[in-house]
Amino acid sequence: MACIIKVYMKRIFKFFSALAIILSCFSACAAQTRTLDSVKYVFLFIGDGMSIPQRMMTDEFIRLSGGGGLTMNSFPNNAITYTRSANSFITDSAASGTAIACGEKTNNGKIGVAPDGKKLESVACAAKKAGKKVGIITSVTINHATPASFYAHNDSRGNYYEIAFDMLSSGFDLFAGGGVAENDKKKSKLYKGDIYKLAEEQGWRVFRNGSFEQLKSLKNGGGKTMFFVSDGALPYAIDDRGGIRISDITEKAIEILDNPNGFFIMVEGGKIDWMCHANDAATVIREVIDFDKAVRVAYEFAKKRPSETLIVVTGDHETGGLTLGFAGTGYNSYINLLENQKCSREKLAEKLSEACEKKPDTTLEDLEPTITKLLGLKFKGDEKKDRLVLTKDEMKELRESFEKSIKSKPRKVAVFGRTLTNILDNKSAVAWTSGAHTALPVSTTAFGAQSKAFNGTIDNTDISKMLKQAVK
Secondary structure (H helix, E strand, O other): OHHHHHHHHHHHHHHHHHHHHHHHHHHHHHHHOOOOOOOOEEEEEEEOOOOHHHHHHHHHHHHHOOOOOOOHHHOOEEEEEEOOOOOOOOOOHHHHHHHHHHOOOOOOOOEOEOOOOOEOOOHHHHHHHOOOEEEEEEEEEOOOHHHHOOOOOEOOOOOHHHHHHHHHOOOOOEEEEEOOOOOOOOOOOOOOOOHHHHHHHOOOEEEOOOOHHHHHHOOOOOOOEEEEEEOOOOOOOOOOOOOOOHHHHHHHHHHHHOOOOOEEEEEEEOHHHHHHHOOOHHHHHHHHHHHHHHHHHHHHHHHHOOOOEEEEEEEOOEEOOEEOOOOOOOOOOOHHHHHHOOOOHHHHHHHHHHHHHHOOOOOHHHHHHHHHHHHOOEOOOOOOOOOOEOOHHHHHHHHHHHHHHOOOOOOOHHHHHHHHHHHHHHHOOOEEOOOOEEOOOEEEEEEEOOHHHOOEEEEHHHHHHHHHHHOO
8 A cells, every 4th residue: 555655656746846847848938938029119218226116106296296197107018027136136237237238147337248258239239230220318427337238348337438438439329318427537548538529539419518409409310419418417307497308308319310220219217316325205206207207208209109119117226225104104105295395415415505604603493494495394383283393203313413414523414414304204104224225126117019028027137138129
């Protein structure tokens, strides 16, 4: 009897082993069947530091303000996307940018190369080889990690000057947004001159501190173009007063890059990440909204050409460990309170510094009007009736921060500003666990031709692998 049972157990074991192998093969085949036909127009939007919490927080903020939510969140296809790098569970923008652009993992800090230094081909380069025009747009500097991943090959993301050489030799048609970091780094061993001048010598039309009039003047067929709003990054959307935004540039890019073979356009919202590092929820929201306006431009274009256009929106990683809930607010959420913040934390520090300069022996009471004006926080009133009124515990926290930062020599105004925005965030039921990146997966949404491939669970390398098929 025992012998018979043993035989049957072996058969059952073999059956389930075979079944496991079959399912494993089926799973592998399923992953490989994410094949796409070619698409004439391909847009890739990357929100740097933007994961699911950043998208949800902004969407809720818009809805509470009477809007209809984010365009990118309305797309019918959604894939949860893993972001780890080759050498770390928590990626940086260089490794994640390379994964999204080139379809292979690399170590943190590397741009467009494998861990062993082998050069990788990006989807932008594949699109150019296929005869499409290519545009790279960002709200930060053009040789920053994420945009650089689409055209450069370098062992260090910090080699800005050297990375810019790859931009010049890329053969792409448009670089736009923020300018070239370290454009004239004379200390570089490879120094050849100012990048802007080198670009002009190589036939690029170069616009530094470009105006609306200059942007409007750009025409289709005008040749390879660099249009930079400034030498650095664009201003934060919350601080900007009618300047050129990435949505304006995206609209013009569509116009000047359109041609019978189509185009590939990558747009990065790079300063989402910067304010997630700073744990400034209100400014993050405005940056995500600003980014989504660029997505909306592409969406309006795609609605007229749904069979010819693919839009993919993703994030390279999550930054800040953003959580939508706070111990002191229970199950309640007050995200709409963030509307009271009128400037970024950087601008807040400037305003507080100005107020301190006017009076050498500045007191917390002296700063109260500035704080109320810029953040909406109130120092008098009934805290039970008005959530913006500071509680005793919050006032204690604020005074301690004031003594350690404003009263210190030299003044650490930014530290005090961080305390203020953290208090407002917590009152809004928003909290942060880190000032750095986290390993949270991101959301990848898609609309248009072949967009159904972007569903389920994918790796960030899959984005490039699929888009490389779409651009051919």
